[in-house]
Each structure stands twice: as C-alpha cells, then as structure tokens.
Amino acid sequence: MSAATLPDLQDSPATASSSGLLIAQGLSKRFGGVAALSGVSITLRPGEIHGLIGPNGSGKTTMLNVLTGYYPIDEGRIHLGSEDLTQVTVQRRAFAGIARTFQKPRLLPTLSVLENTMLGGWRDVHSGMLGTMFSAPRPRKEDRLLAERATELLCGVGLGHAIHERADVLEHGEQRFLEVARALAMRPRFILLDEPAGGLSFNEIDALGEVLTTLKDSGIGVLLVEHHTDFVFKVCDRVTAIDFGRVIACDTPANVRRNEEVVRVYLGA
Amino acid sequence: MNHSPIIAPQVAPASAILCSDSTAMNVRRSLTLRQWLGRAAPLLALVLPFLLGNEYQLHVLTLIGIYWVLVCGLNLVVGYAGQLSVGHVGLLAIGAYTLVILTGRAGVDPLVAMAVAGVLGGLCGFLLGLPALRLPGFYFAMATLAFSLIVTEQLVAHNTLTGGGAGMSAPMFGAPFDTPRGFYYLVALIGLLVTWLTWNIGRRMWGRGLIALRDSDVAAAAVGIPVFRLKLAAFTFSGVTAGVAGSLFASLQGYITPEAFLFELGMFFFICIIIGGRGNIIGPFAGTAVLTLLPEVAAPLAKLGNLLYGVLLLAAVLLIPKGIGSAVTAWTERRRERRHAPPIAPNLSRLAAAIHKPGEST
Amino acid sequence: MLNTLVTGLATGALYAVVAMVFNIMYSTSKVLSLTTGHMAMLGGVFGAYLITGVGLSAWVALPLAMLIGAGFGLLTEFLAIRRVLAQGDEHLWVLSTLALGTIVQHLMALWWGTEPKPFPRLISQDFSAGPWDQKYWLPIGLAALAASGLALFYRRTLLGRVFTAVAEDPFAARARGIAVERVRSMSFALAGILGALAGFAAGQLTFAFFALGMWLTLSGFIALAAGGLGSNLGALVGGVLLGLLSAFSTYFFGAEHQQSVSVGLLLLVLLVKPAGLFGKGIVRHV
Numbered sequence: 001m002s003a004a005t006l007p008d009l010q011d012s013p014a015t016a017s018s019s020g021l022l023i024a025q026g027l028s029k030r031f032g033g034v035a036a037l038s039g040v041s042i043t044l045r046p047g048e049i050h051g052l053i054g055p056n057g058s059g060k061t062t063m064l065n066v067l068t069g070y071y072p073i074d075e076g077r078i079h080l081g082s083e084d085l086t087q088v089t090v091q092r093r094a095f096a097g098i099a100r101t102f103q104k105p106r107l108l109p110t111l112s113v114l115e116n117t118m119l120g121g122w123r124d125v126h127s128g129m130l131g132t133m134f135s136a137p138r139p140r141k142e143d144r145l146l147a148e149r150a151t152e153l154l155c156g157v158g159l160g161h162a163i164h165e166r167a168d169v170l171e172h173g174e175q176r177f178l179e180v181a182r183a184l185a186m187r188p189r190f191i192l193l194d195e196p197a198g199g200l201s202f203n204e205i206d207a208l209g210e211v212l213t214t215l216k217d218s219g220i221g222v223l224l225v226e227h228h229t230d231f232v233f234k235v236c237d238r239v240t241a242i243d244f245g246r247v248i249a250c251d252t253p254a255n256v257r258r259n260e261e262v263v264r265v266y267l268g269a
Numbered sequence: 270m271n272h273s274p275i276i277a278p279q280v281a282p283a284s285a286i287l288c289s290d291s292t293a294m295n296v297r298r299s300l301t302l303r304q305w306l307g308r309a310a311p312l313l314a315l316v317l318p319f320l321l322g323n324e325y326q327l328h329v330l331t332l333i334g335i336y337w338v339l340v341c342g343l344n345l346v347v348g349y350a351g352q353l354s355v356g357h358v359g360l361l362a363i364g365a366y367t368l369v370i371l372t373g374r375a376g377v378d379p380l381v382a383m384a385v386a387g388v389l390g391g392l393c394g395f396l397l398g399l400p401a402l403r404l405p406g407f408y409f410a411m412a413t414l415a416f417s418l419i420v421t422e423q424l425v426a427h428n429t430l431t432g433g434g435a436g437m438s439a440p441m442f443g444a445p446f447d448t449p450r451g452f453y454y455l456v457a458l459i460g461l462l463v464t465w466l467t468w469n470i471g472r473r474m475w476g477r478g479l480i481a482l483r484d485s486d487v488a489a490a491a492v493g494i495p496v497f498r499l500k501l502a503a504f505t506f507s508g509v510t511a512g513v514a515g516s517l518f519a520s521l522q523g524y525i526t527p528e529a530f531l532f533e534l535g536m537f538f539f540i541c542i543i544i545g546g547r548g549n550i551i552g553p554f555a556g557t558a559v560l561t562l563l564p565e566v567a568a569p570l571a572k573l574g575n576l577l578y579g580v581l582l583l584a585a586v587l588l589i590p591k592g593i594g595s596a597v598t599a600w601t602e603r604r605r606e607r608r609h610a611p612p613i614a615p616n617l618s619r620l621a622a623a624i625h626k627p628g629e630s631t
Numbered sequence: 632m633l634n635t636l637v638t639g640l641a642t643g644a645l646y647a648v649v650a651m652v653f654n655i656m657y658s659t660s661k662v663l664s665l666t667t668g669h670m671a672m673l674g675g676v677f678g679a680y681l682i683t684g685v686g687l688s689a690w691v692a693l694p695l696a697m698l699i700g701a702g703f704g705l706l707t708e709f710l711a712i713r714r715v716l717a718q719g720d721e722h723l724w725v726l727s728t729l730a731l732g733t734i735v736q737h738l739m740a741l742w743w744g745t746e747p748k749p750f751p752r753l754i755s756q757d758f759s760a761g762p763w764d765q766k767y768w769l770p771i772g773l774a775a776l777a778a779s780g781l782a783l784f785y786r787r788t789l790l791g792r793v794f795t796a797v798a799e800d801p802f803a804a805r806a807r808g809i810a811v812e813r814v815r816s817m818s819f820a821l822a823g824i825l826g827a828l829a830g831f832a833a834g835q836l837t838f839a840f841f842a843l844g845m846w847l848t849l850s851g852f853i854a855l856a857a858g859g860l861g862s863n864l865g866a867l868v869g870g871v872l873l874g875l876l877s878a879f880s881t882y883f884f885g886a887e888h889q890q891s892v893s894v895g896l897l898l899l900v901l902l903v904k905p906a907g908l909f910g911k912g913i914v915r916h917v
Binding site for chain 2: 068070085089090091092094095099100102106108109110111115118119120121122123125128129132133134139140142146147149152153155156157158159160161162165169170171173174177182184185186189203204207210211214215217218220231
Binding site: 347402411419426540573579582583586590 | 699711720725726729730731736737740741853856891894897905
C-alpha cells in the first residue's frame with residue numbers, strides 16, 4: 001500500500017478494467033448554494049476495507065448517495081471496472097454489484113427478517129409477474145433458493161435466532177445486521193455502509209468488525225462511512241478523511257490518524 | 270439481565286422455511302387465524318348458496334363476489350404496492366359497457382365479451398398507469414379520480430354508442446350460468462381464480478417487491494427493484510380484473526347507466542382494502558364483504574345511511590388505522606411475551622461459505 | 632361571448648381561492664385536505680341561511696359565516712389531521728378528510744335539503760347588469776384581495792412569518808420555541824375563514840348547494856396542480872386558466888364535455904410539468 005496522501009491517480013479506468021475497481025474521480029455536488037462535495041475522489045478495491053470519516057456535515061452520506069446513484073452529480077465520473085456508472089440508475093448500479101446500507105435502517109416492517117433479506121436477492125429473480133401468478137416452477141424454485149441463501153447469510157451475520165420474527169420487533173442492532181445480510185444477498189462486489197456502528201453496543205461493534213473482515217477476506221470491497229473513528233482505524237485498510245466536501249487525507253489508518261489537518265478538524269486545535 | 274449463553278444460533282431446517290401457505294413466510298403464530306380463514310372462505314363460498322333463504326340474499330352475495338374480483342386485483346396496487354388508486358370505477362364502467370355494447374350491438378357471446386372486457390380493462394389500466402404512476406401519491410390519486418370522471422362523462426356524451434344517460438340493458442350469460450345460482454357460481458369461480466392468482470403473487474418475490482414499493486421505495490431501488498415496472502404491471506393486472514368484474518356487474522344488474530359508476534364507488538373499493546388491512550388477501554376480502562353488506566343491513570336507516578357511512582369511516586381511520594386485519598391480529602397476540610433478543614453472534618465460516626456460494630445465474 | 636369570459640373569470644376566481652385555501656393548510660401540515668371544497672360550501676349555505684332564513688344583514692352574516700368556516704377548519708385539524716399525521720401514511724389523511732367531508736356534506740343534505748337554493752343579493756343591483764353583475768365580480772374581487780392579502784400576511788406580519796417558519800422547517804421552529812401544533816390549528820382556522828368567504832362571495836354564482844364540496848375540492852386541486860403547489864400566484868393563474876378553459880369549452884362544445892375538459896387539463900399538466908407553472912421540485916432526502 002502506497003503512502004500517498006492523495007487519491008491514487010494511477011488508477012484510471014483503463015487499468016482498472018481487469019481488476020474491477022470502483023473509482024470515483026472529481027465528484028462535485030451542490031445543493032442550492034451549498035457545495036456538499038467538491039472534487040472528491042476515492043478508489044475502492046475488492047478485498048479492501050476503505051473507511052470514510054469526517055465531521056457532521058462533511059459530506060459523507062452525500063458521497064454514499066452519489067456513489068449509489070440517488071443523487072446525480074454535477075461534476076466528475078464514476079467507474080466500476082471499465083463500466084461508466086456516472087449516469088446510470090440506482091437499480092442498474094445495484095445489478096452491477098454495488099450494495100449499500102442506510103444511516104437509518106430501511107426495512108419492511110410487516111415482513112419477516114428472512115423475507116427482508118430475500119429482497120436483496122432481487123437481482124436473481126428472473127420470473128415475470130405472469131409466471132409468478134400461475135405458480136410456475138421457476139418462481140417457486142427461485143423463492144426456495146433465495147430463502148436458503150438468505151438463511152445462510154442471516155446465520156452467518158448472527159441473526160439466526162430471529163429469522164422468522166417480524167422485522168418491526170427487531171432491536172436496533174439487529175436491524176443494522178439485517179441490512180448487512182440484505183446487502184449480501186445481492187451478491188455484491190462492493191458494499192457501502194452508512195454509519196453501521198451507530199447505536200451499537202460494544203459487543204455488536206466487535207461482531208460487526210468480524211463480519212466486515214470476513215467480507216474483505218471473501219473479496220468484497222467495503223466502504224465504511226463512519227463517525228466511530230476508533231472502529232474505523234481498527235478495521236480499515238485505508239482511510240479517506242473529508243471535511244466540508246473536500247478530501248483532506250487518504251492513507252493508511254496510522255498515517256491518517258497522525259495527519260495534522262485531520263487532528264485539527266476533529267479536535268479543533 | 271440473563272441472556273442465554275452464546276452458542277451458535279439454531280437454524281430452522283430448510284423444510285420449515287418452505288411454508289408456502291402463508292402470505293408472509295412463517296411470520297409467527299399471528300397467521301394461524303388468517304390461514305384458517307383462508308382455507309375456510311373458499312369452501313364457504315361454494316356451499317353458501319345452499320344455505321341461503323331467498324334470491325335477494327343470493328343477489329347480494331353475487332355482488333360481493335363481483336366486487337371482490339375487482340378489489341382482489343386492486344389489492345395488489347393499493348394493499349401491496351401502497352398506491353392511492355381511487356378511480357377504478359372507471360375501469361369497472363369500461364368493462365360493463367364493453368359487455369353491453371358487444372352483446373347488444375354486435376351479438377357477441379357474453380363469455381367472449383367478458384374476455385374482451387378484461388383485455389380492454391387491462392389495456393386502459395396500462396395506458397392510464399403509464400403517465401399516472403410517475404406522480405407522487407396524492408397527485409396520482411387525483412389523476413385516477415379524474416380518469417373515472419372522464420369515463421362517466423364520456424359515456425353520457427357518446428350516447429349513440431352507449432345509450433347515453435338512459436343506459437343500456439345487459440344480457441344474462443348462457444347456460445349453465447343463466448340462473449341466479451348458476452351465475453353466482455360463475456362469479457365464485459372467477460373470484461376464486463383471481464384470488465389464487467394474487468395469492469401466488471403475494472407470497473413470492475413479486476409480492477415482496479410490491480410491499481417494498483409501499484414501505485420503502487428507497488430500499489427497493491437499492492436492491493435493484495424496477496419500481497415503475499412493478500407498479501405498472503400490478504396496475505395493468507388490476508385493470509384486467511376490473512374489466513372482468515365490470516362485465517359481470519352489468520349482467521347482474523341487468524341494466525346499466527353511467528349513474529351506476531359514480532366516483533363514490535371508486536372510493537368504496539379503495540376503502541374496502543384500507544379498512545380490511547393492507548398486505549394480505551383475507552383482510553380486503555373481509556372489508557369488501559362488510560362494506561357491501563352494511564348498506565343492506567342499514568337499509569332501515571335510509572337517509573342517515575350516507576352520514577353513518579362517513580362517521581364509521583372516520584372512526585375506523587382514527588381507531589384502527591392499520592385495518593381490521595391487524596386489529597384482529599393485535600387482539601389475538603395480546604398475550605404474547607415481550608421479546609428477549611440474544612446477543613448477536615456471527616458464524617463467520619458460515620458467512621464466508623454463504624458469500625461464495627454461486628447464485629442463480631452463474 | 633363576453634358573458635362566457637366573465638363567467639370563466641368568476642368561476643376561475645373561486646377555484647383560485649380554493650387553491651389558496653389548500654395552500655394554507657398544506658403549508659403547515661403537508662396535507663392536502665379533501666374538506667377544502669366543503670369549507671366554501673358551508674360559507675355559501677350558511678350565508679344564504681343567515682340572510683334569507685334568519686333575516687340578518689349581510690354585514691352580520693358574513694363574519695358569522697367566516698366563524699363557522701374557522702370552526703370547521705379547526706375541526707378538520709383536530710379530527711382528521713392531528714392523530715393521523717403521526718402515522719405518516721398518506722392514505723390515512725386522504726380517508727380521514729374524505730370521511731369528514733362526507734359527514735359534513737350529508738349533514739347539510741339532511742338540514743338544508745338537496746335542492747340548490749338561491750343566494751341573496753349582497754349589494755343592491757338590478758338583474759340586468761349582465762357581465763357587470765356582482766355575482767361575477769364578488770368572487771373576482773375576493774380572489775385578488777386574497778392573493779395580495781396572503782402575500783402581505785406571510786411577508787409583513789409576525790404571525791405570517793411564524794407560519795412560514797413552521798412550513799419550511801417545523802423541527803427548527805419548534806426548537807425556537809414556536810408551538811407548532813397551535814400554529815397548525817391557527818392556519819386551519821384561517822383556511823376555514825378564507826374558504827367560507829369564498830363560498831359566500833361566490834354564492835350567487837354557485838347557489839347554496841350541499842353537494843358543492845367535492846367538485847370544488849377537485850377543481851381547486853386542478854388549479855393548484857396547474858399553478859404549482861405552495862404558490863398563491865400559481866393558484867391564481869391556475870384557477871383563472873381552469874375557469875376560462877371550462878367556460879369556453881362549454882361555449883364551443885356544449886356542457887356535456889365540461890368535466891372532461893377540466894380534468895383533462897389536470898392530466899395534461901401532470902404529464903408535462905408535474906410541479907406546475909410556479910411550483911418547486913421536491914428534493915428527496917435519502
């Protein structure tokens with residue numbers, strides 16, 4: 001890993017195509033008169049956990065929303081491998097392998113934990129409404145396979161005890177893990193997590209860290225947007241720090257922690 | 270607080286997961302009552318005519334069945350996908366007049382005309398949904414309302430085709446459906462078929478997708494669900510059922526005028542679903558049955574009927590906003606213990622295995 | 632032809648004021664109440680009753696009618712909005728306001744009767760005034776007055792600015808010590824007052840009729856959608872547009888297509904520019 005404090009400029013889409021990197025270059029986004037992001041670049045690699053930290057209002061969630069396609073960007077480009085995702089819809093990016101969780105968990109309260117997780121498998125649903133209506137073999141098979149996969153994922157993240165509970169009786173920590181399981185049901189190449197440690201107990205944060213490490217070892221690229229800086233420094237391979245919509249550091253956790261500007265922004269010294 | 274020791278969480282065997290009877294897979298005991306009702310209702314539907322006293326009662330029952338054919342399809346749009354469609358009476362009217370015009374002016378067999386009515390209803394649903402479903406909630410509601418108003422006004426305006434304000438008479442269906450009881454069975458069969466179709470949708474991924482549109486379209490997009498396409502498909506289907514229901518409605522009434530298709534009826538269908546409860550099939554059916562029977566039961570009240578209807582509706586919205594279905598569920602669940610969640614203990618090897626397992630398409 | 636023009640302007644003015652009433656309630660609650668048209672209906676019916684039935688002068692009947700409007704507005708907020716807002720689901724307030732509107736409509740049917748009854752003359756004027764008849768110019772005058780009055784209210788008075796604050800950011804307003812619920816009640820009362828005033832002023836045009844509510848709600852919404860939600864200038868423009876379109880289509884094509892034309896306008900606007908002429912787009916926060 002290089003010791004550069006600026007985003008790696010040698011990762012252009014041309015070299016990235018075979019390695020499947022998610023590259024965002026020079027992203028800018030304005031809301032009215034406010035620049036939420038100014039020229040932010042970030043590179044996500046498979047099998048790497050990349051942290052994104054910054055104070056409140058620094059643009060972390062905006063960055064995530066822009067990467068997943070909920071907000072169109074004013075300037076910049078986003079590539080996944082050789083595919084240009086800049087103008088592409090949220091759904092298309094999901095199918096390309098980009099999954100996400102939300103700052104405030106968005107679950108379907110009347111469905112079970114299992115069904116909520118299965119929703120992530122939509123990518124593998126090829127049956128149409130007509131086939132489903134007439135109970136054709138394909139939708140039934142898809143349902144069965146998705147249920148099996150979802151069960152394995154839920155047990156894997158530690159929610160095996162709650163598979164058949166309604167999602168609205170889950171505690172906060174469980175909801176966050178459910179979102180992770182749903183994201184994994186998408187068979188993603190990258191998972192973008194929006195403050196997943198928010199409101200978790202110490203045990204749960206440790207469990208989350210273990211889960212993320214397993215994801216990384218499995219070859220998934222992780223973007224961890226977090227407020228919980230200790231957790232970020234412990235778990236991440238690289239960390240990007242932003243403030244007021246600009247990148248102020250991008251380096252190993254150890255170096256970012258020592259970076260003068262980061263210290264100043266966080267401690268106000 | 271004592272938690273159970275940290276052990277690998279128990280896993281429900283795969284066979285238990287395949288609980289394909291309920292509309293939501295294996296969501297606790299709350300479905301036992303619903304499952305029971307779900308099995309009993311079709312049987313009851315088939316046996317009921319023999320239990321009834323007079324033809325008038327059979328007429329009301331048949332009407333419930335016809336309304337249900339429409340409401341069942343609409344349920345996917347309103348109850349599952351959460352769209353505020355209040356104008357389906359327009360599609361009902363299109364179905365009704367299709368039957369009446371094809372049989373009356375072109376001598377087509379009623380069964381064939383009914384099929385055409387279904388297709389036409391679906392087509393109109395598709396054409397209406399195409400622009401309207403892009404609108405936010407209340408605007409969409411007004412657009413469907415507007416549609417139903419245009420339909421009724423145009424039905425009066427084009428009086429050479431439709432008989433205008435005076436209306437047209439509707440034929441009975443051919444044997445064996447040409448007796449009240451025979452016609453009831455036609456309606457019941459179609460009703461059961463439509464119920465089966467929507468039940469299949471509701472309990473598979475399409476049903477979950479529709480619910481996602483209602484409860485979190487942001488999350489739906491995040492997992493790749495084509496929001497508009499799902500809404501349009503459900504809406505088109507609801508147009509088909511409305512068209513079929515319309516032709517049956519015309520035949521039952523024997524004579525139709527545009528006045529039979531006022532916007533209040535469109536609101537009525539919408540209310541049946543909301544009052545019954547969204548996200549399942551039994552609830553809206555109960556809602557349809559109750560709300561259709563209400564004016565019959567309240568007949569002595571006559572003039573006060575409408576007023577009472579408004580009062581009941583307001584009371585229902587304020588007291589049981591989630592519908593009769595969940596009020597019943599809440600009551601049957603009232604003695605459930607508070608849930609104690611054990612600590613979250615990931616099984617990392619299992620997780621890694623699950624991630625590496627190939628998906629459907631590979 | 633001139634009659635058609637003036638009719639169009641007058642009905643358009645009525646629709647415009649109903650649209651403004653929508654705006655007032657929407658601004659503090661984000662709810663589009665289906666009782667809006669009924670507020671105007673009440674103004675017309677009670678105005679006719681108080682003047683013709685009870686024998687009061689118009690000067691006394693008007694404030695009384697406005698009071699009744701305010702009462703109905705408060706009732707709407709209390710019964711149909713307050714408890715339901717907490718739930719967050721759109722369909723619930725659609726149903727609760729619809730139910731309340733139905734209740735009011737049928738209460739009126741029982742009490743006032745189902746026949747449209749004439750509304751009394753407010754200013755002494757004989758019936759040969761043609762296009763200058765007060766039944767046209769009262770609503771037109773009111774619409775202009777309402778638009779400018781509301782603009783002044785929102786921009787120049789303290790209460791108006793408080794309303795605007797609550798509309799833009801209820802959370803921040805509450806943090807600044809503003810009693811958001813009370814402001815909402817007040818705005819619904821204001822809406823009721825303006826609604827009743829509209830019904831009163833347009834009474835000679837529409838007659839005192841119990842079933843007016845639903846059609847006025849829909850027409851007011853069409854004006855609102857065309858002009859842009861949240862904009863009173865848009866309400867004015869949208870209303871006049873709708874009124875003129877409706878009047879002229881009746882003149883050229885006959886009354887049998889009147890509804891189709893009005894709602895056709897709605898559908899067209901929603902297709903081409905859902906935010907309306909002066910409306911702002913909504914940014915969805917994820």
